[in-house]
Each structure stands twice: as structure tokens, then as C-alpha cells.
Amino acid sequence: MTIDVSDIPALARGCAVLGTGGGGDVRTGSLAAVRAIREHGAVELVGLGDLPEDALVVPLSGIGAPTVSHEMIHSVDEPGRIADEIERLFGRPPSAVMSSEIGGSNGVAPVAWAAGLGLPLLDADGMGRAFPEVQMVSMYVAGLPADLVIMSDVAGNVVTIRPVDGLWSERLARAVCVAAGSSALMADYVLTAAQARGAVIEGTVTRALEIGRATEGARDPLGALQARLGAARLITGKLTDVERRTTGGFVRGTATIEGTGDDRGRTLTMELQNENLVAREQGRTLAMVPDLITVVDTETAGAVQTESLRYGQRVTVLAWPCDPLWRTPRGLETAGPRAFGYDLDYVPVEELMAHG
Amino acid sequence: MTIDVSDIPALARGCAVLGTGGGGDVRTGSLAAVRAIREHGAVELVGLGDLPEDALVVPLSGIGAPTVSHEMIHSVDEPGRIADEIERLFGRPPSAVMSSEIGGSNGVAPVAWAAGLGLPLLDADGMGRAFPEVQMVSMYVAGLPADLVIMSDVAGNVVTIRPVDGLWSERLARAVCVAAGSSALMADYVLTAAQARGAVIEGTVTRALEIGRATEGARDPLGALQARLGAARLITGKLTDVERRTTGGFVRGTATIEGTGDDRGRTLTMELQNENLVAREQGRTLAMVPDLITVVDTETAGAVQTESLRYGQRVTVLAWPCDPLWRTPRGLETAGPRAFGYDLDYVPVEELMAHG
Structure with missing residues (x-):
């Protein structure tokens, strides 16, 4: 299955519903997604089963400070810089992009990031909804060590955090975000497909699409x-x-x-x-x-x-x-x-x- | 030549003179140096000529925020965590420690860090004195790209910054330092011995020792x-x-x-x-x-x-x-x-x- 320009309005509506009032304005993510698909083509939606066990999944989210959660992305270079850093650290490039937070703008914007990187989007996220703090993700609940955060800002800086725990992760990421002008792209918990099993919430992109389509033309x-x-x-x-x-x-x-x-x-x-x-x-x-x-x-x-x-x-x-x-x-x-x-x-x- | 416990008072006096009023209280660095030498033994002082061309030199300094410069180190684990990160990023461990700033406490404390790591200390620094901001170093003046900063704090967090320039380096390092409780150990510009030539100020540890000894017992x-x-x-x-x-x-x-x-x-x-x-x-x-x-x-x-x-x-x-x-x-x-x-x-x- 692919996500094309025509799917974005439904995806955005679904993500807004799952945002429970938060997660940032879906229009921001929609605009970026439409633009990126027009430039790079439709994005493939894959399940964990479609990926090799050692394939790297990058959970991405736009963060704004001091509220580390929603926000827009100002430049198109951040995903590439984060992917480069992952390749440098892991010795291989990422295989798929994942939304950290399906609720709100961060549920839609990953389509743009995946399109720009030429990577598929994983049909999953880390919340199944929206939450305001970076440690409020399924990977943390599942007990995966919160040992790596990679951030990139519009100026081109890349910051890699190896925090001792999720709370430090939140604290340091927030500080970097504020210093970077209160907006950055963040990869939190780079996962292998094997690690992602049970530690991500699967099927949430499909669910957001279905939610968005439920009201389309409904009486x-x-x-x-x-x-x-x-x-x-x-x-x-x-x-x-x-x-x-x-x-x-x-x-x-x-x-x-x-x-x-x-x-x-x-x-x-x-x-x-x-x-x-x-x-x-x-x-x-x-x-x-x-x-x-x-x-x-x-x-x-x-x-x-x-x-x-x-x-x-x-x-x-x-x-x-x-x-x-x-x-x-x-x-x-x-x-x-x-x-x-x-x-x-x-x-x-x-x-x-x-x-x- | 080695630096032993008996050399620390002279080194500290010399570093205080080169601190031009700043650079942090040399008593802090002296205490750490004496303790570390007692535990790990004397530290070898080497010149650039003693190192292979591709040997990695780590310029270290304690930073305190918002003034990014002097300050104490609260734990002995930070140098090891920074060395581990360097080995991860470069594929080989560092070969020598260098003081980023010979003036003040940061001129003396590297003796402690070198002793703890079991590495020699390079007879050089990045300032020949003390300066308050992280981009005010010889490596920056020499035009080496300010492309890597590694920080570790007392909690055990490690943050790696790839800034686009020296000013961003200062800004992001400062923000991380504040979030980390206003004190951290920082490696700025990891250098090969070949890169260090002309980009560091050589002989400054020896000079600090000579300055400190000049007044010893003088009429x-x-x-x-x-x-x-x-x-x-x-x-x-x-x-x-x-x-x-x-x-x-x-x-x-x-x-x-x-x-x-x-x-x-x-x-x-x-x-x-x-x-x-x-x-x-x-x-x-x-x-x-x-x-x-x-x-x-x-x-x-x-x-x-x-x-x-x-x-x-x-x-x-x-x-x-x-x-x-x-x-x-x-x-x-x-x-x-x-x-x-x-x-x-x-x-x-x-x-x-x-x-x-």
C-alpha cells in the first residue's frame, strides 16, 4: 500500500481525532506531506513483517520547546542529516521512518520525511495518540533503554544524546530544542525491526486513515x-x-x-x-x-x-x-x-x- | 617527563598566572590532580612529536554554565565516558589528553583526567591563557571545522554535538550544560596529532610549570x-x-x-x-x-x-x-x-x- 497526495486529507483528519486536542495543527504536517509527495513520489506503507529483523526503524517527531511535542519543520534537510548520523553510528542506513506520535501533526509529517528520504513509512507509532513529553512513548513503557536521541535543527546542527534514562532524555532534548530556536526534528529510540515488536503500537497509520475516511461523504x-x-x-x-x-x-x-x-x-x-x-x-x-x-x-x-x-x-x-x-x-x-x-x-x- | 604530585603546586601557580584573573579556581583542579595521581600514578607529558600522526588528541575542559569555561568536576567517570564515545565514533581510542585552556583550573585538572584514563598529557593547550567562550580556542582560529563536541555530566549522560560553526557550538554546549546542572566535562575538537600541528599552542604545560617554579623560594x-x-x-x-x-x-x-x-x-x-x-x-x-x-x-x-x-x-x-x-x-x-x-x-x- 502507498500513501499518495489524495490520502493526506483523510490521514490528517484521523490524526487530528487521535490527537485528543493536542499534537499540533495537522495542517502543518499535511502541507509538508503533500509537497514532499509531489516532489519525491508516493510513500510505501510497510508492516514490521515486511522488514528484515535487523532493519533500522527511525521514530521521528517534530519537537517544539518548551512543550516537547508538536510543531512544524522549517527545512527539508533535517531528516537527511539524522539519517546520515544513524548510518555513522550504526554502520548502516535506516530502512523505514516511523511516527513517534500518530496524534496531530506528528502523525502526518512523517509521510513528508519518509518521502524526502526515499524510505517506506512503518504502519505504527509510539503512542497511538498524542502525549506532551518525549518519555511518554511505547518504547519507554516496553522497557527499551532510552539510550539514544538524535536531533537536527533548521541551522544544520546535529546533536546526539545518550541519556541515562527517559527523564534525562526529555530534559536534555528540551534544552537543545530551546537553544536551537524552539523547533527541531528528533529521532528517539532508533530500533531494529526485531526490537520494535511489542515496543511500538502497530497499525496506527492505517487506523488514522480509516478514521479519516469514516466521515468522508457520510450522511x-x-x-x-x-x-x-x-x-x-x-x-x-x-x-x-x-x-x-x-x-x-x-x-x-x-x-x-x-x-x-x-x-x-x-x-x-x-x-x-x-x-x-x-x-x-x-x-x-x-x-x-x-x-x-x-x-x-x-x-x-x-x-x-x-x-x-x-x-x-x-x-x-x-x-x-x-x-x-x-x-x-x-x-x-x-x-x-x-x-x-x-x-x-x-x-x-x-x-x-x-x-x- | 612526568607530572607527579610534587609538581602540582607549581603547575597550579603557573596556571593561575596564565588565567589572567579567570579560568576557575586552581585549587579545584589541583585537588583532583593530586587525588588521581595518588590512585593511578604519575602522568607522562608528551609533545606532538612523540605521537603517531593519526593518534587522537582529546582537548578536555570542565565547563560551567552559563559561563562556559571554568568549574569543577564532580565525578571521575566523565573522562571515561567521553573516551568511550570517541572510540565509538572514530573506531580507535584517544592517545592523549590535552587541556583546552591552560589558564586557571582547566590547566591543572587535565592531569587528573589523563591519570584516570591512563593516557599521557599533551604539552599544549588551545588558548595559552584563559578565555570565557568555547569558540575562543586556537583550533577555531586555525580554521579547523568546529564539527564535534562531546559532553558528559555527573548523571552519566553523554551528548555529542555536530555544530555548523563555533558559535552554534558555544550555544548548544551551554544549553546542554545548563540542563545538566551547570557543570560538565567537554571534549571539543577531537584532533589527530597531524591536525594539531599549528592548531594548538605547544609547550604551555611546561611553561605553566616554569612560571610556577620561578617564584618558588625566590628572594x-x-x-x-x-x-x-x-x-x-x-x-x-x-x-x-x-x-x-x-x-x-x-x-x-x-x-x-x-x-x-x-x-x-x-x-x-x-x-x-x-x-x-x-x-x-x-x-x-x-x-x-x-x-x-x-x-x-x-x-x-x-x-x-x-x-x-x-x-x-x-x-x-x-x-x-x-x-x-x-x-x-x-x-x-x-x-x-x-x-x-x-x-x-x-x-x-x-x-x-x-x-x-
Whole structure:
């Protein structure tokens, strides 16, 4: 299977839904992907089974500081410089590009990076969604040593970090990013195909494409999206209050949605930290991180990013289960509610819904 | 020739004199050197001619941020981790350690690093004195590409920077250093012995030892030091005013010395930026960077660091010519008065003295 220019809008819509409000504006990644495909041709999408065991997979993401996650890429040379450094360090070039984070712009931009490098894109990512910190990836949860980060910036600098652990990885990568003008391309955990098994979340590019296509030409986009995601509808209503502040590089805040129609009389409040993290109704928690919570336009079912939440918007909040990896003890320790400062024991969204 | 515990006090005194007020407290480097020699044995001092052409020389320095220059080392593992990274990148281990900066603590500490690695110390450095920024080294002036910096911190992280130029090298190294807790060991410009020829300042460890020994047991320490340095005596007097402020990570300020004895009635003001940079008398410049200006205790001829300047101290200010490398156009561009923000055309100290 290949990803061509005509696939980008669906991929972008799907990545936006999986971004749970964060992960950067998908238009940035889309623009880069379309441009790169036009110049270099369509990108082959491969599975782990298509790669030799010792083939090197490069998980790439654009990072912006101090929030190390989303952001755009300003130059087309960064992937090549990172690939050169990998070849220098490993004695062989990378065989495939992988998205570190399928949610948001970082799910779409790897198509551009793969096209530019003339490499296939691995149908997998490191989150199955979006998360704000570099150690919040499946490779870390799986216990792979966070022993190598390669960064390249628009000026042409290449920085290779051999951190002692994931937290140092985050700290040093962030510092380099800030010094490099707050935007860089990053390869985190260069993996062999053998190492990637069980340590990446497979099939997520295909899933993003399917999510994006579910609403294409649908008579009931919201219903189609809900069915494709297997999502619970938490509320349909109107955004009546949005409180956002940028602190420590994160957009933090709350959004309040008052029910309309069947949901009249209900009020849902949502806690945000770049991504939508916790949905509550009158003290009762309806869904929480690492499960996915996405705000969509009720009419078009298009995902609404945290930064685009506006008073008066007619929205529906959907929630659905995260990848099982995030529900393991180490997964929850890494990206469960307490990792974001919430004094909450994790309960899966499907249980919260069943016992509502 | 070897450097043993008994040589460290003389080396430290010499490095303090060459530090021109900066380069970090030599007691820190001395302590580490004595400890390492006691544990690993004396360190061999070698010249470039003693090394095969392709032998790798590692210029090492402790860096502290935001002032990237002096500072202590907290752990003994950093040199080994840097040596491992060099072996990984070059396919062979380093053959010798070199001081990046002979002035101050960074002139003495390499003895400890060489002892710990079981390697000889090259009788050379990258400055012939002390300077505050990482691009202010002879390798940069000689036009060697500033294409590799390897850093290791006390936590065990190793960061390799491939900067596009010397200024990016400084910027990224500084950022990594701050993130790593404001102290790290750095290898800048890994060189082959062949590359080092003409790009390092040779003989500076021996020179520091000779300077340190000149005052040992001397009846007239000041005279002995002045003769050994070939230094002009700018003034002998009393420190009457010291104004220091730490801005942008630098100690900046001025020191005023009022002449005593033969110099009664004269007043010298000295501009400081970590190092002593410009000495003036009634608007007339007596000496300026990159020539060396050092404040010494008039009685003992021991160098007084910028941070230790105190009201009432009886001091003599000495100035003498820098290495010819710093007087080339590129040398002056890198570390001449204008590189430090002074609107002054460089005039060699011996000319200023002759036409005084």
C-alpha cells in the first residue's frame, strides 16, 4: 500500500481525532506531506513483517520547546542529516521512518520525511495518540533503554544524546530544542525491526486513515466516526466556558460544555494539558487519560484542537479506550492520571460508562 | 617527563598566572590532580612529536554554565565516558589528553583526567591563557571545522554535538550544560596529532610549570615572575575600588588600583569580564586582550583571581604578549578587544609600553 497526495486529507483528519486536542495543527504536517509527495513520489506503507529483523526503524517527531511535542519543520534537510548520523553510528542506513506520535501533526509529517528520504513509512507509532513529553512513548513503557536521541535543527546542527534514562532524555532534548530556536526534528529510540515488536503500537497509520475516511461523504459523520472509533459519546452540547493558560510550556485549562437536545441540563467539564485529559460531570469522572477524549464538531465530526476551542461551538465529546500498553502498570505510571498530577486511580472508560 | 604530585603546586601557580584573573579556581583542579595521581600514578607529558600522526588528541575542559569555561568536576567517570564515545565514533581510542585552556583550573585538572584514563598529557593547550567562550580556542582560529563536541555530566549522560560553526557550538554546549546542572566535562575538537600541528599552542604545560617554579623560594618573587614572563609592570599599588556584577553569566566590572611607592599619584583602572581585559590610566590604554594582564600579590607574586579582588589588597599588575596566533586577523576577530565589546583597535602591549 502507498500513501499518495489524495490520502493526506483523510490521514490528517484521523490524526487530528487521535490527537485528543493536542499534537499540533495537522495542517502543518499535511502541507509538508503533500509537497514532499509531489516532489519525491508516493510513500510505501510497510508492516514490521515486511522488514528484515535487523532493519533500522527511525521514530521521528517534530519537537517544539518548551512543550516537547508538536510543531512544524522549517527545512527539508533535517531528516537527511539524522539519517546520515544513524548510518555513522550504526554502520548502516535506516530502512523505514516511523511516527513517534500518530496524534496531530506528528502523525502526518512523517509521510513528508519518509518521502524526502526515499524510505517506506512503518504502519505504527509510539503512542497511538498524542502525549506532551518525549518519555511518554511505547518504547519507554516496553522497557527499551532510552539510550539514544538524535536531533537536527533548521541551522544544520546535529546533536546526539545518550541519556541515562527517559527523564534525562526529555530534559536534555528540551534544552537543545530551546537553544536551537524552539523547533527541531528528533529521532528517539532508533530500533531494529526485531526490537520494535511489542515496543511500538502497530497499525496506527492505517487506523488514522480509516478514521479519516469514516466521515468522508457520510450522511451522519458523527455516528460514522463514533462507530469507527468504538467511542462513547460523553455529551453533545455547547461550549460555554473555556479557560486556558500557558504555564511551563503547556496549555492548561478547563472547558465547560453544557448539554443540548437529549443532553439538556447536563454539564461536562474537561481538564486540559495540551491534550484533553479528564472529563467530569458533577464530580463524577467519565473518562481519563490515557484513554482518548476528543472534542469534535457535532455537525462535521472534525476534531477540535485544544487551542481552537471557542465559546459557543456546538461540539460532541467522544471517549474511547487507549492501547492496552498504556493500561499496564508501567504504562499508567508513565502516562496515567497521576503522571499529569491528578489524584485519580485509573478506571477504564468502558467501566466508567458501564457503571455510570 | 612526568607530572607527579610534587609538581602540582607549581603547575597550579603557573596556571593561575596564565588565567589572567579567570579560568576557575586552581585549587579545584589541583585537588583532583593530586587525588588521581595518588590512585593511578604519575602522568607522562608528551609533545606532538612523540605521537603517531593519526593518534587522537582529546582537548578536555570542565565547563560551567552559563559561563562556559571554568568549574569543577564532580565525578571521575566523565573522562571515561567521553573516551568511550570517541572510540565509538572514530573506531580507535584517544592517545592523549590535552587541556583546552591552560589558564586557571582547566590547566591543572587535565592531569587528573589523563591519570584516570591512563593516557599521557599533551604539552599544549588551545588558548595559552584563559578565555570565557568555547569558540575562543586556537583550533577555531586555525580554521579547523568546529564539527564535534562531546559532553558528559555527573548523571552519566553523554551528548555529542555536530555544530555548523563555533558559535552554534558555544550555544548548544551551554544549553546542554545548563540542563545538566551547570557543570560538565567537554571534549571539543577531537584532533589527530597531524591536525594539531599549528592548531594548538605547544609547550604551555611546561611553561605553566616554569612560571610556577620561578617564584618558588625566590628572594624577590615578583621580580622572578616578571623576568620569567617577560612582563611589563603596569602598576604597583593598592586596590581602592572593585565593582563587580554578574550579568549574562559573566563577572563584569572594573577594579581601580592606586599606585604606591614609585607609582604614587598614578591610578590604573582595569576592565574585567571574568578575565582581566583592558588596563587604562587616565584614558590611555596600557594593555588589552588578547595580551595577558594578571593581578598578583605584590609580596608573594601569587595570582589574584577576579573573584578574589578585595579592597585594600597590595597588588601589582603585570602584562605580557599573548601567543602570536591571537594577533592574526582571525585571532583578533575571535578574541580581540572588539570581540568583548570594546571599541578599541588592538595594539600589542610591548608597543603600548614603548610609546607610553
